[in-house]
Amino acid sequence: MDMPVPAARVLARKQEIVARLRAVLPSDSVIDDPAETRAYECDALSAWRCAPLAVVLPRTTAEVAAVLRICTEEGVPVVPRGAGTSLAGGAMPTADSVVLGLARMTRVLEVDFENRFIRVEAGRTNLSVTAAIEGEGWFYAPDPSSQLACAIAGNIAMNSGGAHCLKYGVTTNNLLGVTFVTGAGEVVELGGPFCDAPGLDLLGVVCGSEGQLGVVTEAVLRILPKPEGARPVLIGFAANEIAGACVADIIRAGILPVAIEFMDRPCIEATEAFCAAGYPDCEALLIVECEGSPGEIAEQLGLIREIALRHDPVEFREARDAEEARRIWLGRKSAFGAMGQKGDYICLDGTIPVSALPEVLRGIAALGRDFGLEVANVFHAGDGNMHPLILYDANTPGQQERAEALGAEILKLCVAAGGCLTGEHGVGIEKRDLMGVQFTAADLEAQMRVKDVFDPPWLLNPAKVFPLAASAGRRAGGASRGAAPDPEVFGPR
């Protein structure tokens, strides 16, 4: 993975920069001891590591703004960080960067059931947002599998999704407002507990901008009353194609389950070996979950059963109680852990039109054979969000490179099928150099113009998202300028 050469000017000024940060933050909020900064050298894409110049852990928006002002004046790149669970290297530092972590900003600031929102500091973890309101019967819908660890800040930056987004949407559909700080240290409020922005939808573009437009410090999130209940069915099939066809038929029939999850044989076998969920011996299975009262669930599952039976399922298993429901979800929820037991893996998340599922699954299998690597598939089938897991052995020289090359080919296949490189994990460094597969130079230029406006010196997470060659001029300009903010944007201070 190419990363820009760290700016010697910044490395040489480490002491002065750290001293300036210490002057505006409490002493326990600045970390520069290499033994401690190592904890921040990577995110969940752990094959790629680099310790930063320093780490700051501010406690308030004002402290965040003070840090950003200093870094801008010093021309120091800033890498915002939530919980560091990014699978794309989004939170990976460079040697000349300051990691700005939100781990100490975790408070709930306001809960308003009447207006159905919660306002939190953005370092709060996803699951603890729901934990704060579930006692009253409410929840926050986006539920990435990493929800125990990942922070709302990272969810907003990556526009994260989850198993239930078929019905409830992803982060951007549940985000009402943010407080965020521009690179120049200006605090901006976007949106709030009301609908739609009066002008351009800046909130919409900040969500999913991978820490490149500003640092989000607070968020206003839509909360929802919990459904009366939920119940899954497990349907086993003799072939991937049949499972894919069944997904399309369910959707066409006008039923909208909250989740349709897909697992193929390699994945089923791995999870059976790992947690013995009791899954049937078959080529592919679907887990379909419906919500509502017992009667409503029965109505939906009845229709799903009718559709499934037309596809000659190997098995149709309806959960009759909570324990059976838990067992149906057990294998799916353990899938990543099960693959981890088998060895190292890369998890991709290209999305494809649901109609292309069978063809893309065939293509992935063929590519896996060509590369001599095993690929297991477990994914959100309702919205075509694939999760091919490429198994490899990091200790065998050359295997990681081969796995990455296979990953790139799979993602190209997704794009060729009418899909995209990433459906929920983000581009980060991992897919940065593949952006040209999906976008033209003009498309990328339009996106980079947005960064020019929010972060004129290109100091916020600069080496991510855009192919290095495409962003080179802009990054060089920023670094050498030592970063004078655009007066049109930020005005005289």
Add this chain to the structure above:
Amino acid sequence: MRVESEAELVEAVRGARAPLRVVGGGTRGEVGAGERLEVAISGVRLYEPGALTLIAGAGTPLSEIEAVVAAEGQRLPFEPPRWGALLGLAGESTIGGVAAANVSGPRRVQAGACRDSLIGLRFVDGAGIAVQAGGRVMKNVTGYDLVKLLAGSRGRLGVLSEVAFKLLPAAPAQATVRAEVPLSEAGRVLAAALASPFDVSGAGWLPGQGAVLRLEGLEGSVGYRAGRLAALLAPWGARIEREGSVAIWRDLAEVRPFHGRAGDIWRFSVKPSEAAAIAARLDGEVVLDWGGGLIWALLPEGTDARAQAAPYTGHATCLRGRAPRAEPEAPAVAALSRALQARFDPRGILDPERAG
């Protein structure tokens, strides 16, 4: 000028020497400065019912899209409303116009806004460069979400040439639970319904009707939820309407109580709990949608509605009247928006109002 393809649109924008006034169907008003540019890039490019996705030229009439998807038992989730009759404008809404204005109907409380269903688009920026944003899949975080930036931009960053939407199955059944309460009570009723697990897909208040709540879905489910919701709202005398349900939501989406009436027309997008107090301060008639988060107001001509309604958390839009259309933004937000406009439209030809 009229363009029928993206290539023609590129030529038209590149060749423009004066500000352009982009029109789709002309339902948002034909008046204004600038040279008229009609985007007639029309037709459904791709429709995959099994994937719930549709791509169409930006100039495709909304009614054509609705007919195509209805034939497969599907619909645009956000219930695009028609305001032609409300504002006294002729012309047919185009799908690109709907996207550029990010207009959403009553189902916004459940299914999100237009921008939430818009999964991709193509546009031509002010320099005449064609750009693709998003795609045709529901989950896509590849690069910045320019789709959101363009949705609701009213053409200020670029002229839309193509749009891609996520669809939903049309509900086979619906019912309305109605409680004849005065406006001052409406907020309480709507909030109680939206805090229930009954998946309300519309929550408003109409003069002469009272608070109305819509339930949609499979027949058995609608019957069940309507019964439970009516019981929950029994203290307000709630009753279930089956026959009249469709008409109630058409009346609300099109704001029929204000049709053919003189006066200024305003929309307030606010924190729902503030709606009753704001409405009480306004010197005119109101209709509520989005659980009280949207206040429609018909006010005497020339009313300074923002001053009259204050204080409120949100923003007001003047749809008909002499007041400035949009609420002024906070200086930092306005500066970012201006800088984006300068980047996407360096010659200033896409905003006739700004160009003057």
